[in-house]
Amino acid sequence: MQAYLDNAATTPVLPEVADLMRDIMVNNYGNPSSLHRLGLEAEKLLDRARERLAAVLGCTPPEVIFTSGGTEANALAIRGAAWARHAEGRHLITTRIEHPSVLQTCRMLEQEGWEVTYLDVDATGTVNLAQLERALRPTTVLVTIHYVNNEVGTVQPISTIAGILGTGRRRPWLHVDAVQALGKLPVAVAELGADLISLSAHKVHGPKGTGALYARRGIRLRPLLAGGEQEFGLRAGTENVAGIAGFGLAAELAERSRPAAAEHMRRLKAEMSTRLMAEVPGCRVNGPPPDQGAPHILNLRLPGIRGETMVHYLEERGVYVSTTSACASRRHPVSHVLLALGLSEEEAACSIRISLSRLNTMEEVAYAIGQIRQGAAELGRFGGR
Amino acid sequence: MNDGPVDRLFLIHYGEIGLKGENREFFERKLQAGLQRALAPWKGVSVERRHGRLYILNAPDPDAALRRLQRVFGVVAVSPAVRVPLDLEAIQEAATRLLEEARADAPAVPLTFKVKARRTNKAFHPDSMELGRVLGAHLLRTVPDLRVDVHDPAVTLEVEIRENAYLYYRSVPGPGGLPLGASGKALLLLSGGIDSPVAGWMAMRRGLEIECVHFYTPPFTGPRSVEKVEDLCRQLATWGGRIRLHLARFSDVQKAIWEESPEDLRVILMRRFMMRVASEIARQQGAAALVTGENLGQVASQTVESLTVIEAAASLIVLRPLLTWDKAEIIRKAREIETYDISIRPYEDCCTLFVPRHPRTRPELAEVEQAEAKLPVQALVRGCLEQTESTVLKPPEWT
Numbered sequence: 001m002q003a004y005l006d007n008a009a010t011t012p013v014l015p016e017v018a019d020l021m022r023d024i025m026v027n028n029y030g031n032p033s034s035l036h037r038l039g040l041e042a043e044k045l046l047d048r049a050r051e052r053l054a055a056v057l058g059c060t061p062p063e064v065i066f067t068s069g070g071t072e073a074n075a076l077a078i079r080g081a082a083w084a085r086h087a088e089g090r091h092l093i094t095t096r097i098e099h100p101s102v103l104q105t106c107r108m109l110e111q112e113g114w115e116v117t118y119l120d121v122d123a124t125g126t127v128n129l130a131q132l133e134r135a136l137r138p139t140t141v142l143v144t145i146h147y148v149n150n151e152v153g154t155v156q157p158i159s160t161i162a163g164i165l166g167t168g169r170r171r172p173w174l175h176v177d178a179v180q181a182l183g184k185l186p187v188a189v190a191e192l193g194a195d196l197i198s199l200s201a202h203k204v205h206g207p208k209g210t211g212a213l214y215a216r217r218g219i220r221l222r223p224l225l226a227g228g229e230q231e232f233g234l235r236a237g238t239e240n241v242a243g244i245a246g247f248g249l250a251a252e253l254a255e256r257s258r259p260a261a262a263e264h265m266r267r268l269k270a271e272m273s274t275r276l277m278a279e280v281p282g283c284r285v286n287g288p289p290p291d292q293g294a295p296h297i298l299n300l301r302l303p304g305i306r307g308e309t310m311v312h313y314l315e316e317r318g319v320y321v322s323t324t325s326a327c328a329s330r331r332h333p334v335s336h337v338l339l340a341l342g343l344s345e346e347e348a349a350c351s352i353r354i355s356l357s358r359l360n361t362m363e364e365v366a367y368a369i370g371q372i373r374q375g376a377a378e379l380g381r382f383g384g385r
Numbered sequence: 386m387n388d389g390p391v392d393r394l395f396l397i398h399y400g401e402i403g404l405k406g407e408n409r410e411f412f413e414r415k416l417q418a419g420l421q422r423a424l425a426p427w428k429g430v431s432v433e434r435r436h437g438r439l440y441i442l443n444a445p446d447p448d449a450a451l452r453r454l455q456r457v458f459g460v461v462a463v464s465p466a467v468r469v470p471l472d473l474e475a476i477q478e479a480a481t482r483l484l485e486e487a488r489a490d491a492p493a494v495p496l497t498f499k500v501k502a503r504r505t506n507k508a509f510h511p512d513s514m515e516l517g518r519v520l521g522a523h524l525l526r527t528v529p530d531l532r533v534d535v536h537d538p539a540v541t542l543e544v545e546i547r548e549n550a551y552l553y554y555r556s557v558p559g560p561g562g563l564p565l566g567a568s569g570k571a572l573l574l575l576s577g578g579i580d581s582p583v584a585g586w587m588a589m590r591r592g593l594e595i596e597c598v599h600f601y602t603p604p605f606t607g608p609r610s611v612e613k614v615e616d617l618c619r620q621l622a623t624w625g626g627r628i629r630l631h632l633a634r635f636s637d638v639q640k641a642i643w644e645e646s647p648e649d650l651r652v653i654l655m656r657r658f659m660m661r662v663a664s665e666i667a668r669q670q671g672a673a674a675l676v677t678g679e680n681l682g683q684v685a686s687q688t689v690e691s692l693t694v695i696e697a698a699a700s701l702i703v704l705r706p707l708l709t710w711d712k713a714e715i716i717r718k719a720r721e722i723e724t725y726d727i728s729i730r731p732y733e734d735c736c737t738l739f740v741p742r743h744p745r746t747r748p749e750l751a752e753v754e755q756a757e758a759k760l761p762v763q764a765l766v767r768g769c770l771e772q773t774e775s776t777v778l779k780p781p782e783w784t
Contacts, residue, residue: 312604379604382643 002318003364007203008150008180008297008355009322014205017250021207021242032239033230042241049248056255057197057214058188065231066244069211070179070200071101072224074144076213076234077175077196078105080221081142082114088170089139095119095127096340097154098146102177103336106144119145123342124288125154133164140172147192148180151337151353152287153297155185162193173219179203179211183254183358184262184294195219199251201243205357206250210243254358261358265295268356268365273298275369280376286338286351296356301343302372305379307352313375319368321354392468395441395454396551400461400561413439415564415592416459422626423453436505436547440468451557456624458590459567460559468549471509473519476550480520480542481527487540487554488528497534498524504546516544563592565625570594571674571704572667574659575630577613580678580707582724583715585621587706588676595621596670597628598663598773600635609730615778616727623780624722631666634772635659638765645759649745652686653753654760657698661766664700666773676704680715685744694750 004012024045030038032046050061057064067073082092094106096118106116117135120128127145143165145156158176165171175196178187183204187197197214201207215221221234228236254261273290276283286299302310307323314321323335338348354368399416413434420432420439430450433440444450447465454463467483469475480500488496502516511519520542525531545551573585575597585595599614611632622628638658646654663675679687686695696703707715719725 308607309604312607314604315607316603375604382605382640 001364001367002320003360003368004320005354005356005360005364005368006320006322007357007360008353010202010208011205011357012359013202013207013246014250014253017206017246017253020249021246024242024245028241032241033228042239045241045245046239049244052248052252053199053212053214056182056187056251058190059214060217062232063189063214063217065213065215065234066239066247067211067213067231067235068209068240069202070099070177070198071211073179073198073200073211073213074099074101074175074177075105076221076224077198077215078102078142078144079109079224080234081173081175081196081219082109083222084220085141085173089137089141090114091117091137091139091141093117093119093132093135093140093143093145093172095121095145095156097121097125097149097151097337098144099150099177099179102144102146121154121340124292125149125152125337125341126288127156127161129157129160129164132161136165136172138170142175143172144175144177146177146180147187148178148185148294148297149287149337150180150297151335152299152341153180153293154288155181155292155294158192158194180294180297182251183258184265184296186258187255189214189216201247201250204250204254205359206247207243210240210247212247257358262295264358265356265360266291268360268362269295269298271362272354272365272369273300276300276372279369279373281380283376286343286347287341298354298356299338299351300354301347301351302376303347303350303380304382305376306349309379309382310352310372310375313379314368314371317371319371321352321368323352392442393447394466394468395444395447395450396464396466396553397439397441397454397460398462398464398556398559399439399459409437412459412564412567413437415567416457418566419457419459419564419625420454423457424450425626438547455557455559457564458560458562458592458624459564461561462556462558464543464553464556466551466553468551471506471546471548471550473511476516476544476552477520477523477527479550479552480524480544483542483552483554484524484528484531484540487542488530491539493539495530495532496540497532497538498540498542499533499535499538500524500542500544502544502546506546506548509546513546516546520544560590560624562590565589565592566594568592569674570596570670570672571676572631572663572670572672573597573676574663574678575599575614575617576678577610577617577728577730578678579719579725579728580680580715582617582621582678582728583718583722584676584678584706586624586718586722586724588704589621589625591706593674593676593704594625595628595676596631596667596672597621598631598633598666600633600659600662602636602639603634605636605639613727613730615776617724618778619781620722620724620727622778627777627779629670629775629777631773631775633662633666633769635662635769637768637772641760641765646756649743650748650753650756652744653691653694653748654756656686656691656695657753657757658762658765658769660695660699660703661762662769662773665766665770667701672701674702674704675699676706678707679705680707680710680712685746688746690747690749691745694748694753697750 028041030042032043050064053064054061110116119131162174173195176194177198179200182199195216199212201210223234225236282303284301286301334345334348417432417434424430430444431442467479469479500517500520502513504513540554542554571593573595575581589595601611618628618630642651642654
């Protein structure tokens with residue numbers, strides 16, 4: 001038995017997505033910028049993918065900019081907005097529990113002279129709205145807050161935040177990293193009220209190396225890459241046609257299956273949290289209560305067992321989970337998110353993240369529960385190691 | 386490579402072997418084998434041994450071959466040379482050709498040079514002195530912008546008169562030491578750290594063929610720490626050809642120690658079990674010694690007292706090439722042999738886990754043995770040996 005429960009790190013590519021991509025790579029290899037027929041065919045594939053993303057987001061196709069992934073979408077949104085509006089002010093607001101691609105981009109801007117306010121979160125990971133209101137200044141040009149936290153699954157009240165920012169012409173733009181929300185929660189622009197939204201393909205059974213940034217019409221960003229007119233001049237470089245087409249299909253499938261999929265994942269998550277808390281002594285949920293929060297992320301604390309040890313124990317038995325976000329877990333032993341939630345270093349070190357996709361089954365979850373329970377019993381003796 | 390009557394070849398200089406008296410033949414054969422291993426990927430290349438000299442012939446890619454030869458233990462230096470028949474005219478032509486090459490490499494004008502001739506074949510005339518003069522004069526005539534400087538020349542053209550004439554002006558250093566295998570075989574306890582690969586390299590340089598044992602402790606360590614050790618073996622293998630790695634699953638021993646033993650003795654007990662398992666693997670593989678990266682006083686388990694107690698569990702001699710080195714020296718060597726960047730990858734090995742807060746620095750054998758009395762020592766060692774797998778690692782493709 002194998003159970004891949006690390007879907008917040010990445011997901012397997014759907015066969016139909018891979019088939020489409022292979023076909024494009026082999027048969028539609030034209031450069032969309034080329035004048036001839038092959039170029040036109042490739043361009044049409046991009047258009048089709050853009051329409052699919054626009055349908056998911058409820059926006060117009062020209063508001064969708066394809067990028068190399070969520071990290072680049074975040075960088076383009078934050079750096080692009082900061083530089084575009086630097087004459088109006090140099091203040092940004094974000095939270096302490098953003099993805100490193102957001103936090104590190106903010107740190108870089110600080111080194112370049114911007115000021116950044118990092119909002120606190122409560123024990124569930126929810127952002128402090130009163131603090132946000134206090135932090136707003138006339139010079140605030142961007143507020144960047146993720147929709148779903150990648151480590152604990154907290155869902156932020158994005159539309160409320162949009163309301164706080166108001167509708168004035170000089171209000172700060174709202175950027176939302178919705179990478180972990182796609183396919184699990186509605187990401188429609190009208191619902192979120194965001195000006196900029198980041199998405200990634202490989203979290204929804206699409207390919208790695210492809211993402212998108214929604215940028216509301218009228219928003220002018222400064223590009224990160226120069227040297228071509230691709231993506232409305234915002235992202236120079238020959239388009240990853242196959243990847244983008246695969247993303248289009250994967251996003252459409254994720255959105256179409258979303259209501260049922262979210263319900264399914266929520267059931268699996270409830271089974272997991274209920275049984276583990278009942279059957280594993282001392283097991284606690286980090287972040288929001290399991291019935292709140294995103295349907296696919298469950299962060300658990302297993303006292304006395306280091307996260308990595310449990311990860312390795314489980315991998316030997318075919319169960320794949322992670323400690324913190326995959327990008328950070330090797331360098332920084334302790335999660336900045338869990339610390340911001342108020343956990344001690346010891347508690348943070350003894351936590352694992354289980355993340356589901358719509359492809360997981362109840363059998364897999366039951367198997368994983370059994371293995372985690374057994375692991376907790378075997379490893380609990382070795383005091384925090 | 387074959388310019389008509391002129392053969393291009395590499396001349397291998399080896400120092401210490403020459404001193405070994407009646408063992409010379411044995412050492413030369415080992416060195417020859419080492420050279421052949423290093424050049425094995427190329428077809429047609431040959432290692433020739435004649436009159437107490439080693440020559441490499443027909444290397445299709447001389448630059449790549451040179452890089453490999455520089456990693457053969459026992460080689461003091463390698464000279465790209467030409468071989469011509471014992472004929473003055475042929476020798477002169479070869480000399481001109483080599484100096485023209487040197488000329489192209491060194492833009493200085495004029496280029497200073499001298500000729501250093503040696504004649505072991507006394508049947509040839511003129512003698513060394515005269516040959517040097519004749520060649521010098523010939524070169525001044527045929528190669529532009531040369532000047533003789535016998536005291537501090539930029540280029541020294543070496544001419545050796547043997548059964549043929551050998552000429553070269555360039556020597557690149559090898560690692561020195563003794564040919565691999567000349568001192569027998571040893572088993573290296575390889576952790577993922579900086580020290581043990583260096584210790585292994587030093588042992589290899591003294592002629593010890595190395596096999597490695599690595600103790601890993603899933604689930605306390607993950608697959609990346611094993612991958613790291615495999616990469617270290619691949620890197621060490623660039624100095625010898627291939628390396629057998631024994632991966633010993635140590636988790637059961639570790640758990641037993643954890644559960645039954647006083648915290649401050651855990652590291653010592655762990656190391657003693659490693660010595661027992663390693664001694665047994667060594668015996669099975671025909672290795673006569675253990676090699677460790679232990680270093681006096683670096684960490685608490687490496688005091689003289691600790692080393693004594695640890696060594697008491699080994700049934701073979703324990704060699705510690707780095708015993709008296711400074712950390713900075715070890716790091717410098719690790720960088721030089723290109724194991725450093727692999728060693729500093731951040732995955733924990735089983736020595737950095739399970740480390741007690743206050744390990745004992747002056748343990749006594751009696752109390753350690755008392756602690757071990759609570760453990761089923763033989764069964765644990767046997768269990769660990771049963772959970773040991775071995776694999777052979779080859780060097781990554783050399784560039």
